[in-house]
Every structure is written in structure tokens, then in C-alpha cells.
Amino acid sequence: MDKFSHFKLKIDAKPTMFHGKTVRKNLTQSLWLKKIRPHILKENNYTCVICKHRPNEENYKELHVHEIEKYDFDNGVVKLIGLDLICANCHAFQHFKRTQLVLSPEQLDRLIIHFTKVNNCSIEDYKRYRKKLQSFAFEQSIERIKTQEKKSSRTNIDHIRFAIMGDIPFKDLVIERLKQKEVYYEYS
Ligand SMILES: [Zn+2]
Ligand SMILES: [Zn+2]
DSSP states (O other): OGGGTTOSSOOOOOOGGGTTOOSGGGSOHHIIIIIIHHHHHHHTTTOOTTTOOOOOGGGGGGEEEEEEEEEETTTTEEEEEEEEEEEHHHHHHHTHHHHHHHSOHHHHHHHHHHHHHHHTOOHHHHHHHHHHHHHHHHHHHHHHHHHHHHHTTTOOTTSOEEEEOSOOTTHHHHHHHHHHTTOBOOOO
């Protein structure tokens, strides 16, 4: 993966067992939209942290708050480690499995142009990077299935919970809410 370590924009995908599971979905609209989102917008000066895109005020919707996560496969926990402000184009690469499912080929082509601009690379570089990722992800998923099979007998992974590891705005309110919904997981 070294050859691509200088890329500012990388491709990521959420592991299948955590699909659709986010801290945000457990919060109220007002906590997310009236408190957390404005805070993250302001903190990042209304600028994408990856490509530095800064839209006009009427286009702030082009900026998304992305949940940076790690995963605890053994306990079925999504660990929220931070919140980033990124533009819709960069965001599409953070959830790339989903992106490929929902976008047309033309939209995907436009995204790839964005990728090459941000990373100052060629389309060929992009293709090589994708190939490398695919073989890497394949090996990882095999490892994951093996460990999951071993543990599935004693772990109930139907009930995904959330831990807040990073310093996020309104952290206390977020934790309180997760506790109310009985999806909070605390590491001791
Ligand atoms: Zn961006
Ligand atoms: Zn995201």
C-alpha cells in the first residue's frame, strides 16, 4: 500500500456487519442538525478537510459530517473516534461500496476525476490503487469470516452497540442519548 500512502483521498468501506449502524442514526435531528453539524462546520471553517473545497453559503449542503469509525468485531461495537467535515465528492470515497451501488457510471467517472485531481495522479494510478485495495480487502475479509465463525457462538452480533472514543462536540449529550436507547458500550 506504500506506493499510495501520499494520497490525500483514499477509498474506504464499512464492514458488512456494521452497515447502516451509525451513532448519528441514534441521535435526535435537533442534536445532530442544530448542535453538532454547525459546530463541525464552523470548526473546519466551512472547508473540506481532504480537498479544501469551500462552497458558498447557499451550498453548505455540499459539506457532510463524516463519522470516523473503528470496529470491534468481537463485541459488535462501532467505535466513533471523530467527526470530519468533508465534501460530498470526497465523502463518496469513504463509503465506496455504497457509492458504487447507487451512482450511475457517468457519476462514477466524475468522481474518479475528482480523485485524480485531489491526489494529483493519473486514471491509471487510480486503477492500480483499486486493484491493490481489492486484493487486500479480499484477504482481510477471509480473515474476518474465520474469526467471526469462531466467536459467533458466544457473541450476539445482532445487537450492534456504539462507543465514543474521540473528543466530539456535545459528547455528554451523545452518550446520554445512546444510553437511553440502550446501545451504549463502555470500555473499561
Ligand atoms: Zn473534498
Ligand atoms: Zn461518512
